[in-house]
Amino acid sequence: MTKCIKNVICTFCGTLCDDLEVDVSDDGKRIEQVRNACAIGAEKYLHVGNPGRVVVPRMRQADGTYKDVSYDEAIDFTAKTLLKAKKPLMYGWSSTNCEAIAEGNVLAEKIGGVVDNCATVCHGSSLLAIQDTGVPSCTLGEVKNRADRIIFWGCNPAHAHPRHMSRYSIFPRGFFSAKGQKGRKIICVDCRETDTAKVADHFVRIKQSYDYEVFDALRTLLRGEEIPDEVGGVPREKLQELIDICKGGRFVTLFFGMGLTHTLGRNHNIDAGINFIRDLNDYTKATLIAMRGHYNVTGAGQVLGWQYGYPFACDLSRLTTARHNPGETTSVDLLVRHEVDACMVIASDLAAHFPFEATRRMAHIPTITLDPHICMSTELSDLHIPVAIVGVEVGGCCYRMDNVPIDTRKVIDAPEGVLTDEEVFQRINKRVDEILAEAGCKDAAEYLEYLEKQEA
Amino acid sequence: MTAGTPSPLVNLFEKEDFEDWSKPHLVGATTEYSSLLTLQAKKEGGERKYGNGIIVSVVTCTEIKQGVAIETGKTSQGYFDACSVIELDDEDFKTLGINKNTNVRVTSAAGTVVLKAIGARQGLYPGLAHIPMGPWANIVVPSYTYSTGEPCFCGFDCLIEPAPEAKIESAVKLMHEKCGLEYVGDPHYD
Numbered sequence: 247m248t249k250c251i252k253n254v255i256c257t258f259c260g261t262l263c264d265d266l267e268v269d270v271s272d273d274g275k276r277i278e279q280v281r282n283a284c285a286i287g288a289e290k291y292l293h294v295g296n297p298g299r300v301v302v303p304r305m306r307q308a309d310g311t312y313k314d315v316s317y318d319e320a321i322d323f324t325a326k327t328l329l330k331a332k333k334p335l336m337y338g339w340s341s342t343n344c345e346a347i348a349e350g351n352v353l354a355e356k357i358g359g360v361v362d363n364c365a366t367v368c369h370g371s372s373l374l375a376i377q378d379t380g381v382p383s384c385t386l387g388e389v390k391n392r393a394d395r396i397i398f399w400g401c402n403p404a405h406a407h408p409r410h411m412s413r414y415s416i417f418p419r420g421f422f423s424a425k426g427q428k429g430r431k432i433i434c435v436d437c438r439e440t441d442t443a444k445v446a447d448h449f450v451r452i453k454q455s456y457d458y459e460v461f462d463a464l465r466t467l468l469r470g471e472e473i474p475d476e477v478g479g480v481p482r483e484k485l486q487e488l489i490d491i492c493k494g495g496r497f498v499t500l501f502f503g504m505g506l507t508h509t510l511g512r513n514h515n516i517d518a519g520i521n522f523i524r525d526l527n528d529y530t531k532a533t534l535i536a537m538r539g540h541y542n543v544t545g546a547g548q549v550l551g552w553q554y555g556y557p558f559a560c561d562l563s564r565l566t567t568a569r570h571n572p573g574e575t576t577s578v579d580l581l582v583r584h585e586v587d588a589c590m591v592i593a594s595d596l597a598a599h600f601p602f603e604a605t606r607r608m609a610h611i612p613t614i615t616l617d618p619h620i621c622m623s624t625e626l627s628d629l630h631i632p633v634a635i636v637g638v639e640v641g642g643c644c645y646r647m648d649n650v651p652i653d654t655r656k657v658i659d660a661p662e663g664v665l666t667d668e669e670v671f672q673r674i675n676k677r678v679d680e681i682l683a684e685a686g687c688k689d690a691a692e693y694l695e696y697l698e699k700q701e702a
Numbered sequence: 703m704t705a706g707t708p709s710p711l712v713n714l715f716e717k718e719d720f721e722d723w724s725k726p727h728l729v730g731a732t733t734e735y736s737s738l739l740t741l742q743a744k745k746e747g748g749e750r751k752y753g754n755g756i757i758v759s760v761v762t763c764t765e766i767k768q769g770v771a772i773e774t775g776k777t778s779q780g781y782f783d784a785c786s787v788i789e790l791d792d793e794d795f796k797t798l799g800i801n802k803n804t805n806v807r808v809t810s811a812a813g814t815v816v817l818k819a820i821g822a823r824q825g826l827y828p829g830l831a832h833i834p835m836g837p838w839a840n841i842v843v844p845s846y847t848y849s850t851g852e853p854c855f856c857g858f859d860c861l862i863e864p865a866p867e868a869k870i871e872s873a874v875k876l877m878h879e880k881c882g883l884e885y886v887g888d889p890h891y892d
């Protein structure tokens with residue numbers, strides 16, 4: 247017999263679908279079946295039981311092979327490595343719950359680390375633009391119930407957020423949008439004709455990296471001024487048509503993705519986008535939402551935001567003040583310029599998603615990775631600490647892409663003995679306190695001096 | 703790039719320009735930004751063909767196959783199949799003079815990697831290529847961030863040359879080799 251758990255929250259992408267049904271075996275240890283999820287979400291739940299799951303920490307030996315160690319040894323190693331480092335980087339956080347992030351920040355404060363989350367390589371520029379310009383936004387529920395004009399710009403939900411279109415943006419019928427897809431006009435702006443473009447009513451192909459110009463042209467048209475015959479590979483008539491469609495709507499929502507933040511212009515593209523939406527508000531209601539990738543990358547920014555005031559790239563190495571200076575305290579720059587001397591990767595895969603130059607640096611400094619599975623980062627680290635999977639084996643608070651917090655649930659038990667992210671951080675914190683007390687130091691800076699004296 | 707193996711791009715440009723722009727203080731030790739610019743100039747001049755290769759602008763994006771494979775495991779065959787490819791426009795296959803599913807060598811300012819060239823799954827235009835996000839793409843992604851923290855994941859120029867004999871490395875081996883670490887294999891997935 248299996249029992250069915252309803253309303254499970256899928257913890258893969260920023261859509262955080264909350265309507266999954268998961269069948270688990272009687273003993274609560276195996277997942278038999280997943281309903282309602284997309285291909286990625288289903289794989290997330292079904293592969294949990296695959297053989298080869300790592301259940302004890304693994305430490306790399308001098309010859310490159312791995313040796314299993316106990317959690318106690320792993321935690322001791324982590325605490326010592328972080329304390330010994332002058333400026334450790336703690337990167338990741340996007341695939342764990344907010345409780346663990348808060349606990350991790352306590353550690354970062356103690357050891358004087360730099361805390362940075364995945365936003366640094368995906369929507370960091372968006373956050374910069376939002377700080378500069380503000381953000382006329384709304385929740386996905388409003389989109390579902392009200393929006394009749396949807397623009398996808400530089401994002402591809404058909405691939406990256408598979409159920410986004412059916413749950414919120416294109417197909418659902420809502421209170422004021424009873425006709426569903428028929429009542430909505432979908433516009434897709436991209437340099438590739440993506441699968442999202444194929445379901446859109448209007449596809450506008452712009453030349454790669456001409457987003458800023460096109461936004462600017464749209465704003466100019468909106469004010470009734472003249473523009474050249476062609477901007478960024480798009481004819482003027484097409485842009486005018488876009489403006490007419492948007493102005494004719496009751497509620498416009500712009501979803502933008504990494505097509506804007508990864509190309510030339512970065513935050514300036516988003517700036518232009520926000521201002522376009524702002525201008526549109528003179529004619530109709532218009533909003534925009536960033537298509538956040540990992541399920542809790544928004545939460546990582548939220549926690550950092552309320553604790554230190556900065557959503558990412560927060561440098562706590564001065565122990566007394568938090569600093570945020572994109573281009574200096576951001577992970578890629580820190581690694582490339584060799585400015586960090588130890589690295590902790592939490593619930594993200596640095597090695598698979600950073601430019602190789604940064605990864606190479608990470609491979610040559612002491613690195614500890616917290617991840618439920620084997621990934622590129624674990625293979626280049628000195629220590630891999632396996633943890634329970636959030637949303638499957640442990641619950642916790644996560645933020646959806648529209649900044650709505652959702653409490654995820656546990657569906658099965660973690661393999662015996664495997665700790666959660668939060669527990670690992672609690673134990674590291676405890677160990678750090680012990681080490682500091684033994685050495686009679688009050689903080690990490692003093693401990694560094696103490697180490698120097700010892701060596702001398 | 704592993705220390706000691708110079709970027710093949712070094713031969714492409716006049717030496718002085720290259721050295722001037724590749725100063726570490728500007729963009730990091732191996733991100734020879736000038737080559738990007740020079741490639742760009744050549745492209746604007748309408749000369750996309752270079753030697754037996756072509757110059758294209760590359761974007762790296764997520765894909766559903768890659769997303770599923772991430773969950774299956776980054777050491778799985780699925781991940782390898784999903785990510786160790788480069789999508790080219792049909793026109794570019796003609797210019798290159800190769801068939802689909804041929805291995806090619808992709809070189810950017812940041813490094814070189816061998817990938818399988820496949821037809822576009824989502825419409826491109828001539829001169830635009832796509833590599834799914836992952837370790838293979840990252841070898842060629844320049845790390846310069848324009849003071850925002852975000853490297854050039856989209857819109858960097860690459861030289862693509864046919865390399866039918868070259869082998870595509872597995873993700874873990876590739877990373878180890880490029881990082882200058884010894885690859886000893888791992889019982890967990892070997």
Ligand code: SF4
Pocket residue numbers: 256257258259260261262263282283284285286287288407408409410
């Ligand atoms: S769309 Fe995202 S959150 Fe929803 S089921 Fe798919 S992967 Fe999970």
